[in-house]
Amino acid sequence: MKTMIVSDFAALRSALLQLVGICLVVSLFMSYVMGAVGTSAAIGAMIPFMCLFSLAALDEQNGWERFRLTLPITRRQVVFGRYASVAIATVLAFVFSLALSFALLAVMGLLPAAWVPESLAPAENPPAAIVGATAGSVGIVMIAMVVALPLIMRFGMTKAARIVPLVVVIVIAGCVSFFDADYLFANGLVSDLVAWLDTGSNYLVAAGATLAAVAILYIASAFLSAKLYEGREF
Amino acid sequence: MTNLIDIENLGKRYDDFSLTGVNLAVEPGCVVGFIGSNGAGKTTTLKAALGLIAPDEGTVRLFGQAVTPGSSALDDLKSRIGVVLDTCAFPSTCRVGDAGLIGRAAYATWDASHFSRLLSTFGLSPKKKVSELSRGMGMKLTLAFALAHHPELLVLDEATAGLDPIARDEVLDILRDFVAEGDRGILMSTHITSDLEKIADEIVCVDNGAIVFTSPKDVITDEAGVARCRAAEVETLLASGVVAPGAAHVMRHDYGTDVLVPDRFAVARAFPDLVVDKATIEDYMTLTLKGESR
Numbered sequence: 001m002k003t004m005i006v007s008d009f010a011a012l013r014s015a016l017l018q019l020v021g022i023c024l025v026v027s028l029f030m031s032y033v034m035g036a037v038g039t040s041a042a043i044g045a046m047i048p049f050m051c052l053f054s055l056a057a058l059d060e061q062n063g064w065e066r067f068r069l070t071l072p073i074t075r076r077q078v079v080f081g082r083y084a085s086v087a088i089a090t091v092l093a094f095v096f097s098l099a100l101s102f103a104l105l106a107v108m109g110l111l112p113a114a115w116v117p118e119s120l121a122p123a124e125n126p127p128a129a130i131v132g133a134t135a136g137s138v139g140i141v142m143i144a145m146v147v148a149l150p151l152i153m154r155f156g157m158t159k160a161a162r163i164v165p166l167v168v169v170i171v172i173a174g175c176v177s178f179f180d181a182d183y184l185f186a187n188g189l190v191s192d193l194v195a196w197l198d199t200g201s202n203y204l205v206a207a208g209a210t211l212a213a214v215a216i217l218y219i220a221s222a223f224l225s226a227k228l229y230e231g232r233e234f
Numbered sequence: 235m236t237n238l239i240d241i242e243n244l245g246k247r248y249d250d251f252s253l254t255g256v257n258l259a260v261e262p263g264c265v266v267g268f269i270g271s272n273g274a275g276k277t278t279t280l281k282a283a284l285g286l287i288a289p290d291e292g293t294v295r296l297f298g299q300a301v302t303p304g305s306s307a308l309d310d311l312k313s314r315i316g317v318v319l320d321t322c323a324f325p326s327t328c329r330v331g332d333a334g335l336i337g338r339a340a341y342a343t344w345d346a347s348h349f350s351r352l353l354s355t356f357g358l359s360p361k362k363k364v365s366e367l368s369r370g371m372g373m374k375l376t377l378a379f380a381l382a383h384h385p386e387l388l389v390l391d392e393a394t395a396g397l398d399p400i401a402r403d404e405v406l407d408i409l410r411d412f413v414a415e416g417d418r419g420i421l422m423s424t425h426i427t428s429d430l431e432k433i434a435d436e437i438v439c440v441d442n443g444a445i446v447f448t449s450p451k452d453v454i455t456d457e458a459g460v461a462r463c464r465a466a467e468v469e470t471l472l473a474s475g476v477v478a479p480g481a482a483h484v485m486r487h488d489y490g491t492d493v494l495v496p497d498r499f500a501v502a503r504a505f506p507d508l509v510v511d512k513a514t515i516e517d518y519m520t521l522t523l524k525g526e527s528r
Contacts (some may be wrong), residue, residue, distance in 0.1 A: 006339040010332035011325035058325040067323030069390075070284050071340040075304055207448035230304055233287050 003073050005088070012051055012089070019047060020096070027100055035119040040101035040130050041137035049141050052086050052148065056074020056157035065156070066234040079153055083222040086145060095158045101130050120133050127155050132203030139210040144213070146221040147171065154228035156207035235262050236298040240420040244282055245291035253278050253443040255369020256292070260387065266411070267430035268423040275378040276423045277320075279440065280391055283421070285319065297386070313341055316380030319379040320373025320392035323399060324364045324379075331360030333379050334390060340366070341383035350380035354389070355404075369396035381412065388412065388420045392428050406433050422460055426514035430453055442525050451515070458513040460521065463491045467508065471495075472528050478503045483525030484495040492519035493528075 009016075023043050031039040059065040068078065108120045118124065124198055152160040185191075195202055237259045244256040245386040252446060253275045260266045270276050277290075281287045283294055290527060296311040324333055328354065338344045353360060356374040358367075367375065373396055380388060388409070394402045395439040406429060412418055429449065430437060436455060437445045468491050472482060483494040494517065495501045498510045513521075 003336065003340040006330075007325070007336045010328050010335055012327070013332075014327050058327065061326055062321045062323050063319055064323045064325055067285065067317070067319055069286055070308040070312060070315070070319075071336075074306055074309055074338060205508040234281070 001077045001081040001084060003071060004068075004078055004185075005085050007068070008047045008085035009057055010089075012054060012085075012094065016047075016051070019050060023096070023100065027104065031101075031104055031120055032117050033119065036101040036105050036125040037133045039104070040048075040097045042097075044094050044097035045141045047096070048086060048138070048145070049091040049223075051089040051093075052145055053157070055082065055085065056152045056160070060157050069234065073224070074231050079220055079226040079229050082153070082164040082217065083149065084223070085114055086149070090142065092140060094134060097134055100205050101134075101212065102123075102127070106120060108202075128201055128203040132197065133209050135207030137212045142214040142218055144168070146168040146217045149221055150225040150228055153225040154232060200230065208232040235417075237261050237295070238297060239421060240280065240295040240298075241283060241292070242293035242295075242409075243282075244279065244289050244294065244488075246278055246282060246287065246289050251275070251278075251443060253282075255442065256443075256445055258283075258421075258438050258445070258448070260421050262419055263413060263416045264435045265413055265422060265430075265433050267421040267427075267434035267515070267516065269425070269427060269430070269437060270442070271523070275440045275443045277391060278443075280344060280389060280421070280423060284312070284315070284389060292351065313343070313383070314386045316383065316385035316388045318373065318376045318380050318388070318390045318393040320395060322364065322367060322369070323378050326363070326365035328364050328376055328469055329360065330358050330362050330364065330367070332361070333375060334382075337379055337382055345382055348384070349378060352378035352381060354361070355408075357393060362444045362462070370398060370401055372457060373397060374401070374405075377408070378391045381408070388418075388422075390420060390422045390424070392424055393422065394426055402429060409433055420514050427519065430515055437518075438448060439519055439522065448495055449518075453496075454513055454515055454518045456512070457497055457499075458518055459495050459501060459510040460513050460517050461493040461495055461498075461501055461505075462509040462511065463493055465491060467491075467505075468493060471505060476500050476503055480527055482528045483521040484528050485525040492517075492521060494518065494525060 027043060028041060029041045034042070041140050052141070069075070105120065105122065105125055108116045109122070148160065148164045151167065155163060197206055236450065239258065239260040241258040243257055244253060246253040256279055258279065258359070260268070268279070269407070278287070281297070282289045283301070284307045285301045288303045299307065299311060301308060301311065302401050318436060319436070333347060334349050338346060338350060356371070356378060358371060358375055358378070361402060364372065364375070371395060375487050377393060394405055397405060409420060410433060413420055414478050422430065422434065434451045436447045436448065468484060471477065471493060485492050494513060495510070498512065502510045
């Protein structure tokens, strides 16, 4: 597994450094429109997804995926190592996006109030909401990875690129038909949820619960991927 | 002494291709050249040898132990093998030095100073990106990676492809040094048969998924020959009894007929006026595969 993590981050290093620079610049513009809450959520979601698809694309370059299996590493270690790499990238992205948002707010706090755009006013960006929104977006991205990773491990990036959107559409269609949106809004369930989130530290409670639930799904997805990857031929 | 690789009756079926009854062995101290046309089954055989694919029939043994794809026991066996496939496989975003990090993580026996020496010998800067390497330089990086953990067996798939003649000679010198210790061996699949003439001990030829011949290299390059005949001389040669029935391979071309004979000295003695050249591995393979067996 160590071999996978080392090779994944060796391959990602230059891209990650570029991405950090891009995120710094983009966050300045995004925060003006979306505030620190939206910026943190967007960056927290963007980085892990970019890492996943970069790694999957690099796997197929020059036969790296096949060559890697000639190293003393089992297929299970390849799969679990890849999940670990993506999880590490996700945690780093989570911490980075929070640090970026809080740093941005700190800088805004040093400026005269008249200079600070409304979207970045402290009242619009409570810390609990920033953490909750970032955890929510990371959770959504991780659910996408829970679906995408087994398909990528089984079919490779090229084939999975055709299959993943199909599966996502089917999942979304299933969810829409299962959860009646009109019913949810008409009966005040959505407004009740928003009101609950705005109460006390419930954003943090929701964030913790979301990440815990997603982590369980992520681990289950890793075992499914390991099973699928065993049968793959190169 | 236990063979480094033992492949017995290997079979693998795909929709459009089948590998059947492949037998191949690499003894310690030997270089086995694995030749054949494109799509003949060389890479499939190598993949099975490395446990990348599960054979449908037959057995593969590495260092005397059966290979079971996906097993953790295979990890121990793979740690004793250095592999060079037909491309520089490292991710294009990595730097040359990153291969050393990957090697250190993968192999308990990784020798960082040996890797650095090999990079220096090959003129590779650790700071250079893999994407900036030419094909030849990429192959040198892969070869340095394969050698830096002191493997007992090298499996090379077109390892010298893309190298200029001088670089190929350097690589062949390194491979000679590698096997000189006596307990190591090389399985080398290549289309550059002149490399095998310089280094191989045994030649195995596969065609259409089956082994066509297995022969010591010296039998091919020292004993066998190609008789350059006019049309009328072919039948005389074949009827003379100098060549056993079925042992000659005849191929006609615009300017005459080439006959592959197993003993060029016997033919030269019996037909002093006939030109009988030494056979190259390429001659031997081409005439065996394309010539008419007589």
